[in-house]
Amino acid sequence: MLIDVIPDNPHPVIEAHSLNRQFGDRVAVCDVNLKLCCGDILGFLGPNGAGKSTTMRMLTGNLAPSSGHVHICGTDLLDDPLAVKRHIGYLPEIPPLYKELTVDEYLRFAARLHGLAKASLQIAMDEVKQQCELNDVGKRLIGVLSKGYQQRVAIAQAIIHRPQLIILDEPTVGLDPNQIQKMHALIRELGKAHAVILSSHILSEVESVCNRVQIMHQGKLVLDDSLNNLKQQNMNLENIFIQLTAGNTPAREPVQ
Structure with a gap:
């Protein structure tokens, strides 16, 4: 968590x-x-x-x-x-998802955009996947996930850097x-x-x-x-x- x-x-x-x-x-x-x-x-x-x-x-x-x-x-x-x-962590009305990427690939990309160091990147990914209940879909393409899972991925990218404002x-x-x-x-x-x-x-x-x-x-x-x-x-x-x-x-x- x-x-x-x-x-x-x-x-x-x-x-x-x-x-x-x-x-x-x-x-x-x-x-x-x-x-x-x-x-x-x-x-x-x-x-x-x-x-x-x-x-x-x-x-x-x-x-x-x-x-x-x-x-x-x-x-x-x-x-x-x-x-x-x-x-700041931001989830716009139209989520900024790259549906050709897997969940893990996308979250890793988002973490790097937010400037997370390599040493803490995997820990942050593991924590946010647990909180957003994404552990079982990390290797799946975002484009084949349900709308609910896609929304969870979108929230995960918004909080992976542990912002104080969401x-x-x-x-x-x-x-x-x-x-x-x-x-x-x-x-x-x-x-x-x-x-x-x-x-x-x-x-x-x-x-x-x-x-x-x-x-x-x-x-x-x-x-x-x-x-x-x-x-x-x-x-x-x-x-x-x-x-x-x-x-x-x-x-x-x-x-x-």
Whole structure:
């Protein structure tokens, strides 16, 4: 298993301050703030076009903000992007898989891309294959695996370098109920020792695995709260989502 002890780090894993992004005259993201520590699993929600993908691209360093800052493990992402990205594991909605490779070949390739030393590479591969339940398919071509196994391979490449921040974009799309259940269990396990951002359109999924939730609408955060707090107030996430994102209701300050 990968290390399951929360690292002793005085800084939050990720802090985003007043993130803004414009494309010409269009404001895609406006004044987004975020703070996560190890042990947090954030459900990142919003209707299509709300600005989630743009925000996630900024958080992963794939898109520079027009203004604002992202600090990961205490370092500004723009100041030293290569060093900071070593702390990030990212699973995009379309997994970056090379289906002509075997699982072992692909994970070895991913480990080298993340700069793992040869001395620790095999240990990292063995640990991530165990955690993602890939021990029995290491010699098989990725292209012949089921969708569920392919998703597990995609998560394995995202965590093989033991990042402190894991970002998962729609990780259960196309999975059957049994595969979804296993994926949820894996995400909960990852959340014990990492900070996790889970972007999903499935509200029940967020309620099942997350301890925090943010909702975006028209480029702004309209909700930032813990799931426990919402439950204590007998607030239904689906009703809240519909209320805050229906029609063209102007975005307001995030509910906390």
